[in-house]
Amino acid sequence: MITKEDFKYVCEKSIDMIEEAGILLTEQDKKNITAADFGLSRIKAEGVQILTLFDTDRMAAKILVLLPHQTEPEHWHPPVGDDPGKEEVIRGIWGDLTFYIPGADTMQVGFIPEGKEACYTMRNEVIINPGEQLVLPPGTKHWFQAGARGAVMYSFSTKVTDLMDEFTDPNIVRETKIEGY
Amino acid sequence: MITKEDFKYVCEKSIDMIEEAGILLTEQDKKNITAADFGLSRIKAEGVQILTLFDTDRMAAKILVLLPHQTEPEHWHPPVGDDPGKEEVIRGIWGDLTFYIPGADTMQVGFIPEGKEACYTMRNEVIINPGEQLVLPPGTKHWFQAGARGAVMYSFSTKVTDLMDEFTDPNIVRETKIEGY
Numbered sequence: 001m002i003t004k005e006d007f008k009y010v011c012e013k014s015i016d017m018i019e020e021a022g023i024l025l026t027e028q029d030k031k032n033i034t035a036a037d038f039g040l041s042r043i044k045a046e047g048v049q050i051l052t053l054f055d056t057d058r059m060a061a062k063i064l065v066l067l068p069h070q071t072e073p074e075h076w077h078p079p080v081g082d083d084p085g086k087e088e089v090i091r092g093i094w095g096d097l098t099f100y101i102p103g104a105d106t107m108q109v110g111f112i113p114e115g116k117e118a119c120y121t122m123r124n125e126v127i128i129n130p131g132e133q134l135v136l137p138p139g140t141k142h143w144f145q146a147g148a149r150g151a152v153m154y155s156f157s158t159k160v161t162d163l164m165d166e167f168t169d170p171n172i173v174r175e176t177k178i179e180g181y
Numbered sequence: 182m183i184t185k186e187d188f189k190y191v192c193e194k195s196i197d198m199i200e201e202a203g204i205l206l207t208e209q210d211k212k213n214i215t216a217a218d219f220g221l222s223r224i225k226a227e228g229v230q231i232l233t234l235f236d237t238d239r240m241a242a243k244i245l246v247l248l249p250h251q252t253e254p255e256h257w258h259p260p261v262g263d264d265p266g267k268e269e270v271i272r273g274i275w276g277d278l279t280f281y282i283p284g285a286d287t288m289q290v291g292f293i294p295e296g297k298e299a300c301y302t303m304r305n306e307v308i309i310n311p312g313e314q315l316v317l318p319p320g321t322k323h324w325f326q327a328g329a330r331g332a333v334m335y336s337f338s339t340k341v342t343d344l345m346d347e348f349t350d351p352n353i354v355r356e357t358k359i360e361g362y
Contacts, residue, residue, distance in 0.1 A: 022203035024274070026312040054270050054314055058339050059240050061270070089235050089242070093205075131207040133235055156337060158239050 002037050003179045006044070010035045014049035014065035021094035021152045023063070029053070038073055039173035045113055048072045060160045064153050066097070066146035071113055074100070074120050074143035074168040077136075080161045085138025091154040092128040096147025099126040099134055110145045119169035128153065141168070182358045183218050187225070191216045195230035195246035202275035202333045204244070210234070219254055220354035226294055229253040241341045245334050247278070247327035252294055255281070255301050255324035255349040258317075261342045266319025272335040273309040277328025280307045280315055291326045300350035309334065322349070 002010075011033045018025060033051045037043040049065040066072065077086035090099065098110045103124030112120045122141050126134055128151075136142055163174050183191075192214045199206060214232045218224040230246040247253065258267035271280065279291045284305030293301045303322050307315055309332075317323055344355050 024312045029312065053272065054316065054337070056268060056270070056316065058268050059270075059337065061242075061272075061337050087237060087239050089237070089240075091234065091242075131205045131210065135235065135237065156235070156240065156242050158339075 001039075001041050001177045001179055002035060002043050002047075007035055007178050010043055010047070010049055010067060013067060014051075017065055017067075017094070017150055017152050018051065018063055023093070023152075025051075034176075036174075036176045038167070038169075038176070040073070040169075040171060044070060046071050046073055055160055058159055060155075060157050062155045062157075063093075064155050066095075066144070066151045068146060068148055068150045070150070071120075071145040072143055073172060074122060074141060075165045075172075076139055076141045077161070078139060078164060078166050080164050083159060083161070086157050086159065086161055087138055088136040088155055088157040090128060090134045090136065090144075091156070092130045092132050093152040093154060094130055095149040095151035097128040097144065097151035097153060098147070099128055099142060099144045100124060101126060101134075101136070101140060101142050109147065116169070121168055182220075182222050182360055183216060183224050183228075184360045188216055188359050191224055191228070191230055191248060194248060195232075198246055198248075198275070198331055198333050199232065199244055204274070204333075206232075215357075217355075217357045219348070219350075219357070221254070221350075221352060225251060227252050227254055236341055239340055241336075241338050243336045243338075244274075245336050247276075247325070247332045249327060249329055249331045250292075251331070252301075252326040253324055254353060255303060255322060256346045256353075257322045258319055258342070259345060259347050260319065261345050264340060264342070267338050267340065267342055268319055269317040269336055269338040271309060271315045271317065271325075272337070273311045273313050274333040274335060275311055276330045276332035278309040278325065278332035278334060279328070280309055280323060280325045281305060282307060282315075282317070282321060282323050290328065297350070302349055 100122040105123035281303040286304035
């Protein structure tokens with residue numbers, strides 16, 4: 001559950017950050033921004049803001065925003081029906097962004113949200129500077145985090161099947177409830 | 182055939198325009214830019230500059246640049262093997278851009294390259310302002326043109342099969358030859 005005040009705050013802050021990053025948004029884009037707390041009810045710590053640019057039956061593009069030190073929980077995109085699972089390419093646009101993927105523990109910049117060691121198991125740290133890209137094949141476990149400035153990035157992908165995503169944290173539910181809705 | 186001088190000119194000009202549009206390019210991005218004259222040997226009139234951001238087995242993102250009054254010839258993305266054909270989404274970033282797609286003749290802003298009426302048959306004009314998007318389903322005939330400032334746009338798509346593209350102009354060959362290569 002996100003309170004209405006928090007939802008409004010994180011969305012407005014994210015729009016400001018996207019515009020600060022030099023991206024021109026239409027009025028419709030600004031209305032389309034949303035936020036996900038993954039049912040954890042602490043969006044400023046664990047959550048993400050999402051602006052879907054388009055979403056067809058075959059592919060999608062989103063702008064993702066993390067506020068300062070906000071963390072998107074560890075998850076992966078499993079096969080869905082005939083589809084081998086969502087393939088995703090991240091491109092850094094602005095700010096301080098680190099991804100965590102399979103591989104040796106090289107974590108230096110980021111931090112594990114307090115008391116959540118078991119929910120963030122990937123510790124191979126990839127710093128994504130603006131203009132740098134990371135390809136995430138289907139099934140790749142990943143989580144990501146912003147540093148002190150927050151972060152703005154593109155997520156390009158094959159068909160979006162977000163409600164099928166799987167998470168390491170057993171307390172997560174993918175659908176976000178906003179207070180009063 | 183593009184002369185080396187023209188190739189260098191259109192690529193450098195395009196990088197300047199992309200950066201003027203506020204997009205941060207890596208040094209590698211700048212090396213990756215290329216130009217296509219579709220074998221017509223008049224790139225400043227009919228051609229396009231292409232910066233591929235990524236290109237996987239399933240999807241791709243490119244930045245396309247048209248110089249002032251440059252026109253990309255009419256073409257479409259046919260089925261390839263099991264694939265119903267490339268689906269493409271255009272998002273305007275900067276400048277003056279018009280697309281021409283199936284539908285009633287509403288052409289007002291653009292022009293048909295001289296003597297080429299038979300090669301540009303789509304006349305339904307769609308003005309793409311920065312931040313506006315156009316979805317082109319597989320098989321949709323389309324061409325596009327820049328106005329006085331030129332244009333910078335994203336092209337997001339399913340798997341790229343550019344060499345399979347079909348063109349209205351019978352003189353077109355998709356592979357671009359650069360003088361001396």
